[in-house]
Amino acid sequence: GAVVSQHPSRVICKSGTSVKIECRSLDFQATTMFWYRQFPKKSLMLMATSNEGSKATYEQGVEKDKFLINHASLTLSTLTVTSAHPEDSSFYICSAREMLLGAAGELFFGEGSRLTVL
Amino acid sequence: TQLLEQSPQFLSIQEGENLTVYCNSSSVFSSLQWYRQEPGEGPVLLVTVVTGGEVKKLKRLTFQFGDARKDSSLHITAAQPGDTGLYLCAGSATGTYKYIFGTGTRLKVLA
Numbered sequence: 001g002a003v004v005s006q007h008p009s010r011v012i013c014k015s016g017t018s019v020k021i022e023c024r025s026l027d028f029q030a031t032t033m034f035w036y037r038q039f040p041k042k043s044l045m046l047m048a049t050s051n052e053g054s055k056a057t058y059e060q061g062v063e064k065d066k067f068l069i070n071h072a073s074l075t076l077s078t079l080t081v082t083s084a085h086p087e088d089s090s091f092y093i094c095s096a097r098e099m100l101l102g103a104a105g106e107l108f109f110g111e112g113s114r115l116t117v118l
Numbered sequence: 119t120q121l122l123e124q125s126p127q128f129l130s131i132q133e134g135e136n137l138t139v140y141c142n143s144s145s146v147f148s149s150l151q152w153y154r155q156e157p158g159e160g161p162v163l164l165v166t167v168v169t170g171g172e173v174k175k176l177k178r179l180t181f182q183f184g185d186a187r188k189d190s191s192l193h194i195t196a197a198q199p200g201d202t203g204l205y206l207c208a209g210s211a212t213g214t215y216k217y218i219f220g221t222g223t224r225l226k227v228l229a
Contacts, residue, residue, distance in 0.1 A: 045219075093160050095160070107163065107208075
């Protein structure tokens with residue numbers, strides 16, 4: 001299957017700093033990528049839809065100035081957690097759909113990035 | 119806002135038992151997917167269903183999409199310890215391209 005890679009897999013930062021997480025589709029092109037947040041032992045919560053070449057679409061309740069998303073190419077989307085606080089600590093997961101397969105296509109998930117804010 | 123409720127939330131069973139996980143919503147979905155997730159990893163797709171009433175089988179796993187495309191079920195026959203994990207349904211509403219995940223069912227199969 002297709003491969004989506006996230007980096008870093010783990011990051012620890014001090015409160016007030018910004019952290020960037022990268023999501024790459026390694027062997028396919030993805031016009032749309034999705035960013036999810038997952039709390040311990042909970043399900044995935046969709047944060048935003050990242051569209052190549054345009055602004056991300058954020059879900060209700062997600063602060064766009066807090067979670068900056070950039071989708072600069074068909075294979076790369078980044079999530080920047082700005083001025084991170086301990087409550088931002090979480091498991092962040094990206095996913096991508098191969099652009100030709102449409103809504104019924106499989107979502108390929110990255111390995112996830114565990115953020116810990118001290 | 120779409121809401122996908124899964125039941126049960128937690129399930130601990132003995133090896134060899136059967137189980138069913140339910141995924142229910144008031145919304146109609148154009149497609150629904152089931153995923154399994156291991157701790158610290160991303161979810162892995164098990165199946166996609168798109169037609170109301172559709173039944174798909176994957177070895178010991180049987181997936182059904184409700185006739186009205188508002189609900190789905192996952193049945194596991196003769197569960198094994200390797201089936202342990204978090205099971206997630208995810209639905210995509212008609213006219214959208216994003217998937218919303220269900221509340222999750224955490225399964226533990228004891229040897």
